[in-house]
Amino acid sequence: MGLTKSEKRNKIRRRIRKVSFGTAERPRLSVYRSNKEIYAQIIDDTSGKTLAAASSRDKDLDGAKGTKTEKAAEVGKLLAKKAMAAGVEAVAFDRGGYQYHGRVKSLAEGAREGGLKF
Numbered sequence: 859m860g861l862t863k864s865e866k867r868n869k870i871r872r873r874i875r876k877v878s879f880g881t882a883e884r885p886r887l888s889v890y891r892s893n894k895e896i897y898a899q900i901i902d903d904t905s906g907k908t909l910a911a912a913s914s915r916d917k918d919l920d921g922a923k924g925t926k927t928e929k930a931a932e933v934g935k936l937l938a939k940k941a942m943a944a945g946v947e948a949v950a951f952d953r954g955g956y957q958y959h960g961r962v963k964s965l966a967e968g969a970r971e972g973g974l975k976f
Contacts, residue, residue: 871955878952879903887937887949887969887976889962896930896961898937898969900946909944912937930961931968938972948975 861869880886880903890897899911914922914929922932941949949969956962970976 867955874952878950880950884948884950885909885946886952888952889954889965891956891961896933896965898933898965900941900949909946910937910940912940927961927964930964934965934968935972938969938974942973951976
């Protein structure tokens with residue numbers, strides 16, 4: 859019997875995390891995608907602290923209409939705004955085992971538009 863979809867994703871996720879490590883100068887932008895929502899947070903792995911977080915469930919985005927991909931782009935922009943307020947300009951992108959496609963790509967492009975560098 860083969861691996862389930864979530865087991866495959868976790869295997870890829872562990873492989874990515876071996877390389878992607880968030881420091882204070884360049885924290886990690888971690889993405890989690892559920893069927894309905896998308897969540898992202900900026901993490902300093904050396905201290906184990908979350909510096910900024912945003913999701914499609916945030917109160918700031920309650921009025922956001924459109925497809926899940928369009929909402930993901932808004933989440934990226936909101937996260938970039940929160941990161942800039944926290945003094946973060948450059949991040950290491952951690953796609954969390956998901957393909958860099960669709961909502962994950964949209965979130966990344968939204969964060970770049972907001973001013974984050976990665």
